[in-house]
Amino acid sequence: xxxxQVAPLAEAVPPKMYGGTERVASWLTEELVRxxxxxxxxASGDSKTSAELVACAPEGLRLAGIRxxxxxxxxxxxxxxxxxxxxxxxxxxxxxxxxxxFTDLAQKCVTTLHGRLDLPDFLPVYHAFPQMPLISISxxxxxxxxxxxxxxxxxxxxxxxxxxxxxxxxxxxxxxxGRITPEKRPDRAIEIAKQxxxxxxxxxxxxxxxxxxxxAEIKPLLDHxxxxxxxxxxxxxxxxxxxxxxxxLFPIDWPEPFxxxxxxxxxxxxxxxxxxxxxxxxxxxxxxxxxIVDSIAEAVVAAERSVTMDRYEVRxxxxxRFTAARMASDYLDAFNRLLGSSGGRQSAAQWTQSRDALRxxxxxxxxxxxxx
Amino acid sequence: xxxxQVAPLAEAVPPKMYGGTERVASWLTEELVRxxxxxxxxASGDSKTSAELVACAPEGLRLAGIRxxxxxxxxxxxxxxxxxxxxxxxxxxxxxxxxxxFTDLAQKCVTTLHGRLDLPDFLPVYHAFPQMPLISISxxxxxxxxxxxxxxxxxxxxxxxxxxxxxxxxxxxxxxxGRITPEKRPDRAIEIAKQxxxxxxxxxxxxxxxxxxxxAEIKPLLDHxxxxxxxxxxxxxxxxxxxxxxxxLFPIDWPEPFxxxxxxxxxxxxxxxxxxxxxxxxxxxxxxxxxIVDSIAEAVVAAERSVTMDRYEVRxxxxxRFTAARMASDYLDAFNRLLGSSGGRQSAAQWTQSRDALRxxxxxxxxxxxxx
Numbered sequence: 001x002x003x004x005q006v007a008p009l010a011e012a013v014p015p016k017m018y019g020g021t022e023r024v025a026s027w028l029t030e031e032l033v034r035x036x037x038x039x040x041x042x043a044s045g046d047s048k049t050s051a052e053l054v055a056c057a058p059e060g061l062r063l064a065g066i067r068x069x070x071x072x073x074x075x076x077x078x079x080x081x082x083x084x085x086x087x088x089x090x091x092x093x094x095x096x097x098x099x100x101x102f103t104d105l106a107q108k109c110v111t112t113l114h115g116r117l118d119l120p121d122f123l124p125v126y127h128a129f130p131q132m133p134l135i136s137i138s139x140x141x142x143x144x145x146x147x148x149x150x151x152x153x154x155x156x157x158x159x160x161x162x163x164x165x166x167x168x169x170x171x172x173x174x175x176x177x178g179r180i181t182p183e184k185r186p187d188r189a190i191e192i193a194k195q196x197x198x199x200x201x202x203x204x205x206x207x208x209x210x211x212x213x214x215x216a217e218i219k220p221l222l223d224h225x226x227x228x229x230x231x232x233x234x235x236x237x238x239x240x241x242x243x244x245x246x247x248x249l250f251p252i253d254w255p256e257p258f259x260x261x262x263x264x265x266x267x268x269x270x271x272x273x274x275x276x277x278x279x280x281x282x283x284x285x286x287x288x289x290x291x292i293v294d295s296i297a298e299a300v301v302a303a304e305r306s307v308t309m310d311r312y313e314v315r316x317x318x319x320x321r322f323t324a325a326r327m328a329s330d331y332l333d334a335f336n337r338l339l340g341s342s343g344g345r346q347s348a349a350q351w352t353q354s355r356d357a358l359r360x361x362x363x364x365x366x367x368x369x370x371x372x
Numbered sequence: 373x374x375x376x377q378v379a380p381l382a383e384a385v386p387p388k389m390y391g392g393t394e395r396v397a398s399w400l401t402e403e404l405v406r407x408x409x410x411x412x413x414x415a416s417g418d419s420k421t422s423a424e425l426v427a428c429a430p431e432g433l434r435l436a437g438i439r440x441x442x443x444x445x446x447x448x449x450x451x452x453x454x455x456x457x458x459x460x461x462x463x464x465x466x467x468x469x470x471x472x473x474f475t476d477l478a479q480k481c482v483t484t485l486h487g488r489l490d491l492p493d494f495l496p497v498y499h500a501f502p503q504m505p506l507i508s509i510s511x512x513x514x515x516x517x518x519x520x521x522x523x524x525x526x527x528x529x530x531x532x533x534x535x536x537x538x539x540x541x542x543x544x545x546x547x548x549x550g551r552i553t554p555e556k557r558p559d560r561a562i563e564i565a566k567q568x569x570x571x572x573x574x575x576x577x578x579x580x581x582x583x584x585x586x587x588a589e590i591k592p593l594l595d596h597x598x599x600x601x602x603x604x605x606x607x608x609x610x611x612x613x614x615x616x617x618x619x620x621l622f623p624i625d626w627p628e629p630f631x632x633x634x635x636x637x638x639x640x641x642x643x644x645x646x647x648x649x650x651x652x653x654x655x656x657x658x659x660x661x662x663x664i665v666d667s668i669a670e671a672v673v674a675a676e677r678s679v680t681m682d683r684y685e686v687r688x689x690x691x692x693r694f695t696a697a698r699m700a701s702d703y704l705d706a707f708n709r710l711l712g713s714s715g716g717r718q719s720a721a722q723w724t725q726s727r728d729a730l731r732x733x734x735x736x737x738x739x740x741x742x743x744x
Contacts, residue, residue, distance in 0.1 A: 057496070068493040070442065074472040075500035100446040101472045121440040124429070128447035 004090040005029045006042045006080055009072050011060040013047040020260050021114040025093045027160035031328035042080055077101045089335045099129040106131045116257050118144040133338055138279035141257040153334040157258050158327030164267035166315045167243035173199040175245035177261050180206045180214045188251035190221045191296055196303040203241050205232040243268040247306035250274035266318035269311035273302045289317040376462040377401045378414045378452055381444050383432040385419040392632055393486040397465045399532035403700035414452055449473045461707045471501040478503045488629050490516040505710055510651035513629040525706040529630050530699030536639035538687045539615035545571040547617035549633050552578045552586045560623035562593045563668055568675040575613050577604040615640040619678035622646035638690035641683035645674045661689040
């Protein structure tokens, strides 16, 4: 299939630092190329890809100091339009602008919405362009959207190859990974660790906007022998941090649309103790890849119980559900459905073969095996 | 002519509080209606107009607490597109989005750029859509733009009727009106007043983003018998504040694209002492409607000289250049040029008659005369 992947310009694809959307766009792009599709990636010029790259800004806008990204994205859309006739599918990872610009090409355009959809700011566009095909990253993400929205599928994220290798041993600490924000509730993580009497390591950055919250609410809680705040870590450190943990705490207080860190943790074999909110019930298999809780008391019990959970089971669940291969396969199914049986250039049989790329669950996984 | 006026949704048209763009869009809309044109105003639902109003949001977005305006503006553009065939001209007062959405209707679309254009964030869109007709609000505003930009005209702003009535008497203080920001240089205004030994009244709001600047740089300068900080004032108070001044100080330190307060001051008969920057040399007739300076020393001399300036001359200059009637006439000329002699429904002769609405300069102006 001839596929355009249109990524945000905020970060390179993959990003040099943070950028969940750009990471997913990269994993999907590489997997589609691996499956033999003809992929063109519209992204910043410092992106790295095995697809054809169309550079739509010299570098990622955030690190270039560009604060308003609208003009750059509109210019990118002009480049996509110029070449629109040469694609079977145009797959956008932007939230808004393409709906107004590609209205007349709705039959071959699809948008993955990567963010929360419960803010009133964004809804007018989904009311105004109900014909545009949409993909959610969890079912719960859709709840605030208009009933008229044209949902094509939910496609959960999948992890790129080799990012968080399986570790059958794990470690003895609870892990908290992410930004220090009220929505992520690091205070809950600290309380759980203290009540469970287990060590907690917090690997987190503090954005300028969250400085006040950190100083007033979190810093006073850190002075305790069980709590270690290790600050910001990079991608390489992240894999070891997750692999070396007993369990990941994910005590969120907001409707998380997906939560990549949960599948990263499961990839390493580390179970996830997560609050029942947003995507959590769709991502965690309760009792297998983690434990879903509704209170501090339940989380304390879960932390103790996590010691006995089978890390191989966690990893197997990850492999059955959250690889980039599975994600690419789901996207191809969705593209295929949008185009109808005669819409694309490639036959349906050709691209559903990607389903086979889903590695069957293997007993006796080794660390650093074929996938991890 | 059948004209669509497409205003920003940030504020009502006219705005309840601040909003230079929405004020100008309102003055222009009312003047075009008065001249007999068939005008449709796309704006927030709490706008007041004698044109046909198409409500594109229940109320102005800022006061409604909507922070990201993109989706609302895209939905507005969908409404404009639905009715595009019924307009001879679609006149946008937005900076970015319409260039990508109305590319195929460039021959009847025109955009007034109301903001500064020297930020790299916005340039990609003007590179990407060079065919879209643009209007600047001063010649200097154009300088940072690509050479390929399709400039149709510069149309300086004009003031709506009766807003700042002429006052032949004036007063004895220097006035500073605007936000307290480093770009507006209230510190220069204070220094000029102190050196000239003339009282200064500062009517200004302090935005949250400028709180630190106000506290560190400006507040310490206010403790002086000549300096009075009167805070934020409303539209009604503004007219009296400007009319009662000896001169307005406009000691800007940035490339101001237009500067409405200069023409408001001139409307009241109050001359403007302004730094040579941005639009200033295009708006002030040096020695007639104000004095253009390059230093504190020159401004001090100008402040002393302003006592002898003829307020009738200032007002006459305003009337010859900065009424909404003149602005509407210039826009109609520009629309006419864009459409060509056969493009519009109305003959060129019909709408150039609006030129006659420009009142000739009258000697012996009375306060609250026909225009003011």
